[in-house]
Amino acid sequence: MQDYLVSLSNDPRGAGLLKKLGLPTPVSLTRSVGGVVAQPLSGHVVLLVSAPDSYATKAATLALEAAGAEISTAVQLPTDHKLNIVLMDATGCSTVAGLRALYDGLQPIIKRLSKNARILLLATRPDAVTDPIAAGCARAVEGFTKSLAKEVGKQGCTVNLAYLEPKALPHLRGVIEFFCSARCTYVTGQSVTLHPPKLTLHKKPNTRYLSGKTAVVTGCARGIGRSIAHRLAEEGVHVIGVDVPAARDALYELCLQIGGTPLVLDIAEATAPDELAALIDNKFDAVDVVVHNAGITRDKTLANMTELQWDMVLDINFAAIARIDQTLLNRALMHDAGRIICLSSISGIAGNFGQTNYAASKSALIAYVEALGRGVAPRGITVNAVAPGFIETPMTQKVPVLTRELGRRLNSLAQGGQPRDVAELVCFLASPGAAAITGNTIRVCGQALMGA
Ligand code: NAD
Numbered sequence: 080m081q082d083y084l085v086s087l088s089n090d091p092r093g094a095g096l097l098k099k100l101g102l103p104t105p106v107s108l109t110r111s112v113g114g115v116v117a118q119p120l121s122g123h124v125v126l127l128v129s130a131p132d133s134y135a136t137k138a139a140t141l142a143l144e145a146a147g148a149e150i151s152t153a154v155q156l157p158t159d160h161k162l163n164i165v166l167m168d169a170t171g172c173s174t175v176a177g178l179r180a181l182y183d184g185l186q187p188i189i190k191r192l193s194k195n196a197r198i199l200l201l202a203t204r205p206d207a208v209t210d211p212i213a214a215g216c217a218r219a220v221e222g223f224t225k226s227l228a229k230e231v232g233k234q235g236c237t238v239n240l241a242y243l244e245p246k247a248l249p250h251l252r253g254v255i256e257f258f259c260s261a262r263c264t265y266v267t268g269q270s271v272t273l274h275p276p277k278l279t280l281h282k283k284p285n286t287r288y289l290s291g292k293t294a295v296v297t298g299c300a301r302g303i304g305r306s307i308a309h310r311l312a313e314e315g316v317h318v319i320g321v322d323v324p325a326a327r328d329a330l331y332e333l334c335l336q337i338g339g340t341p342l343v344l345d346i347a348e349a350t351a352p353d354e355l356a357a358l359i360d361n362k363f364d365a366v367d368v369v370v371h372n373a374g375i376t377r378d379k380t381l382a383n384m385t386e387l388q389w390d391m392v393l394d395i396n397f398a399a400i401a402r403i404d405q406t407l408l409n410r411a412l413m414h415d416a417g418r419i420i421c422l423s424s425i426s427g428i429a430g431n432f433g434q435t436n437y438a439a440s441k442s443a444l445i446a447y448v449e450a451l452g453r454g455v456a457p458r459g460i461t462v463n464a465v466a467p468g469f470i471e472t473p474m475t476q477k478v479p480v481l482t483r484e485l486g487r488r489l490n491s492l493a494q495g496g497q498p499r500d501v502a503e504l505v506c507f508l509a510s511p512g513a514a515a516i517t518g519n520t521i522r523v524c525g526q527a528l529m530g531a
Pocket residue numbers: 297298299300301302303304321322323326344345346347371372373374375395422423424425466467468469470471472473474475
């Protein structure tokens with residue numbers, strides 16, 4: 080689905096008209112094409128900046144080199160060189176004076192960023208230090224990141240933060256490859272927290288190890304789920320596609336296209352977990368990835384909401400997910416180092432008018448992934464949530480025109496995201512490169528003002 084303001088602003092005459100009318104002129108966002116490649120940063124010069132006493136610079140250098148990047152420092156680059164990727168190691172920022180490194184390192188280069196540039200900061204996990212000032216300084220990097228993301232978003236640039244501790248350094252590469260590439264088009268102003276995994280099965284955690292895996296994707300006949308199924312299949316994953324009987328034709332057509340296995344199933348049915356388990360047990364032994372994408376809205380203010388509207392949304396968007404996970408985990412139908420990914424929503428973070436039922440269900444998933452993630456960590460299984468903002472899908476096409484227009488514009492990138500933007504984040508979380516990310520909820524919302 081096309082955003083007419085993006086199309087107009089990329090035509091010189093259209094852009095002039097938009098300016099005259101005082102309308103936003105959203106930049107055309109760079110998106111990745113095709114699957115993940117072995118050296119995704121090949122051909123890119125990365126400006127690497129380090130705060131004094133930082134401990135992640137060596138690991139970041141090795142990760143960048145392995146990803147094919149050419150590394151440079153500010154003094155080595157001509158002053159007219161446009162910067163595409165900037166990585167700042169701020170793990171040394173543990174005093175107020177030390178935070179000055181953020182200003183010294185990044186202020187001089189902001190005007191040299193190219194359109195769609197990527198900035199990634201690394202900081203120490205505040206909960207991993209005991210000194211209150213050091214913890215405060217670590218968290219200060221997040222406020223800095225979010226504000227900078229708002230300042231450079233108009234140019235299509237993204238700014239994100241990875242919190243870590245020394246033990247997580249071996250897991251930096253996947254994180255750098257995602258957040259420094261075109262794959263994180265619509266993810267900006269976010270922080271992820273790395274937890275060193277208790278069980279690692281992959282010696283080289285970052286290359287194309289999704290190939291040959293099996294994934295369940297619910298609600299994949301259309302919208303975001305369809306895009307997730309396509310992206311996973313592009314990476315060589317066998318997809319078990321699940322959708323309701325009403326979507327049978329679209330589901331079969333998709334599975335034919337991607338060589339997947341269709342399963343017509345309403346996840347809210349009491350027998351759904353057993354039916355899914357039986358298919359996995361009979362045909363696949365176990366699965367590696369489960370993407371809980373199926374979700375519904377039944378919007379009404381609480382005063383006008385029926386019991387059925389409340390019950391259906393809570394059941395499909397939350398309870399059904401928990402029932403399926405419980406069945407697959409209890410019956411050993413998920414491989415070790417597996418991945419569970421739930422589709423939450425920014426409504427679950429900020430709340431939304433007319434969505435008490437939907438926001439409650441999507442909020443529930445945020446704590447659910449944290450708690451389940453802790454429980455399955457000994458098996459190396461990660462559990463995360465992805466919280467989309469305004470994504471152009473049939474679901475958001477139903478939103479009234481004015482609300483839809485506000486949803487599109489009220490974010491740092493001034494436009495809606497595409498289903499593929501969500502699919503890229505899901506693919507990254509499903510990959511071995513994300514082994515240290517668990518219990519996180521990552522927004523893919525262009526830094527929507529809602530809940531920011
Ligand atoms: P969509 O309505 O376009 O597609 C949802 C799919 O889920 C459909 O194919 C539908 O048939 C299927 N589904 C619904 N109930 C099901 C059930 N009981 N069993 C099996 N399948 C079922 O939605 P979308 O916009 O693609 O959203 C996908 C997910 O992302 C949802 O969980 C949604 O809440 C979440 N989300 C979307 C947006 C957005 O902007 N589109 C924003 C935030 C969160």
